[in-house]
Every structure is written in C-alpha cells, then in structure tokens.
Amino acid sequence: MSAKTKVEDIKFTPFTEGKIRVWFKMIDVGKDGCMCRDDFQSIADRFVKEYSLSGDKAAEIRDWLVDGWSIVMDMDRKQEDEDQMKKKMPLVIAMHDAIKKGSKITEDEFTAAYGQLISAHPDIAKESLEKMVFDQNKDNYITDSEMTSAMRCFGYDHPQMVEAAFHCLDLDKDGKLSRDEYVGGWVDFMLGQDKQNPFVKAFAPHLAE
Numbered sequence: 001m002s003a004k005t006k007v008e009d010i011k012f013t014p015f016t017e018g019k020i021r022v023w024f025k026m027i028d029v030g031k032d033g034c035m036c037r038d039d040f041q042s043i044a045d046r047f048v049k050e051y052s053l054s055g056d057k058a059a060e061i062r063d064w065l066v067d068g069w070s071i072v073m074d075m076d077r078k079q080e081d082e083d084q085m086k087k088k089m090p091l092v093i094a095m096h097d098a099i100k101k102g103s104k105i106t107e108d109e110f111t112a113a114y115g116q117l118i119s120a121h122p123d124i125a126k127e128s129l130e131k132m133v134f135d136q137n138k139d140n141y142i143t144d145s146e147m148t149s150a151m152r153c154f155g156y157d158h159p160q161m162v163e164a165a166f167h168c169l170d171l172d173k174d175g176k177l178s179r180d181e182y183v184g185g186w187v188d189f190m191l192g193q194d195k196q197n198p199f200v201k202a203f204a205p206h207l208a209e
C-alpha cells in the first residue's frame with residue numbers, strides 16, 4: 001500500500017476529528033444531523049442499483065455499509081475477548097448496538113466512536129478503508145466516472161469537486177486510480193495528519209493549511 005500513513009502514525013487528533021465530522025455531514029443525506037440503519041441501507045441500495053449488483057456482490061456492499069460496525073466487532077473478537085473489548089471501546093460497542101436496533105446516532109456519537117476505534121485499533125480503522133467498493137467493473141482501477149457515481153451513491157452529488165479530488169489522487173496522471181492511489185488516498189484523507197492532503201483541500205478546506 002502506498003499510503004503515506006502507516007498504522008503506527010494513526011492518531012485521533014482534533015484534525016482527524018474534523019475530517020470525521022466532514023465525512024458524517026457528507027453522508028447525512030437528510031441533513032438532520034443523525035444517521036441510522038435506514039440511512040446506511042439507502043446508501044447500500046443506491047450502490048446496488050447504480051452498479052447493478054446482484055447476489056453475493058449486493059450482500060457484500062450491504063454488509064460493508066449497513067453492518068460495517070459488526071464487521072469491526074467480528075474482526076476484533078478473533079483477537080481479544082468481549083469483556084476486554086468492551087473496556088477498550090465502549091463507544092464503538094454502543095454505536096454498533098444502536099445501529100443494529102435502528103436507533104439514530106448523532107454526529108457527536110459517530111465521531112466519538114470512530115475516534116475510539118482509531119485510538120484502540122488503528123489497524124482495523126485502516127483496514128476498513130481498504131475495500132475497492134468504487135470499482136464498478138472490477139478491473140482494479142477507479143475511473144473518474146466510477147468515482148463520481150460512487151460518491152453520488154453516498155449522497156454526495158458534486159461532480160466537479162469529485163473530479164478535482166480525483167485528479168489530485170491520480171499521482172501518475174494516467175487518468176485512472178490504481179489500488180495504491182485510491183486506497184492510499186482514502187487512508188491519508190481519513191487517518192493521515194497532512195493538512196495539504198488533496199482530499200482535505202477539496203472537501204474540508206476549513207481544515208487545510
């Protein structure tokens with residue numbers, strides 16, 4: 001992975017917190033300050049429709065988006081027992097339970113839980129960003145139209161902004177994003193501490209320097 005951000009460098013700082021809040025606002029389609037299972041479900045439904053997914057592929061995206069926090073918990077369960085995990089990440093557990101029940105989670109709850117995950121398990125926080133879900137035709141490259149339509153599935157319909165970010169991420173300027181360019185871009189955006197990061201400049205200019 002070409003992400004500049006290594007697991008040992010991942011920290012939950014005020015800068016990280018600001019970016020998580022930006023991400024929450026981007027995916028909060030109803031703009032009511034809350035997300036719940038139904039919201040994640042409708043993002044998944046848009047992916048299934050836009051990407052014409054069926055069977056296993058549709059189930060995979062639903063698992064990742066709607067039960068994403070369950071996956072985090074399951075991955076964790078392999079490594080340590082439940083009591084220890086509850087002690088280490090109580091907010092993550094609370095959020096997982098709330099989403100499962102269909103309760104609303106606020107931006108503050110989401111941000112605090114995400115922060116706790118980053119602090120307790122930076123490896124899992126990083127791994128959760130490494131899926132190539134935007135790769136519609138599964139050729140291991142992301143084109144600008146794949147990126148624009150995936151961001152639209154997340155509820156973010158600003159193609160010019162997405163295109164600007166795309167060109168910054170395309171480091172070798174071949175017009176498409178390789179796995180390294182794409183995954184590295186997400187990891188650096190969400191978890192890195194570089195205030196010059198192109199995604200930060202495009203989507204969170206108030207945090208850029």
Ligand SMILES: [Ca+2]
Nearest residue numbers: 135137139141
């Ligand atoms: Ca592709």
Ligand SMILES: [Ca+2]
Nearest residue numbers: 170174176177
């Ligand atoms: Ca490229």
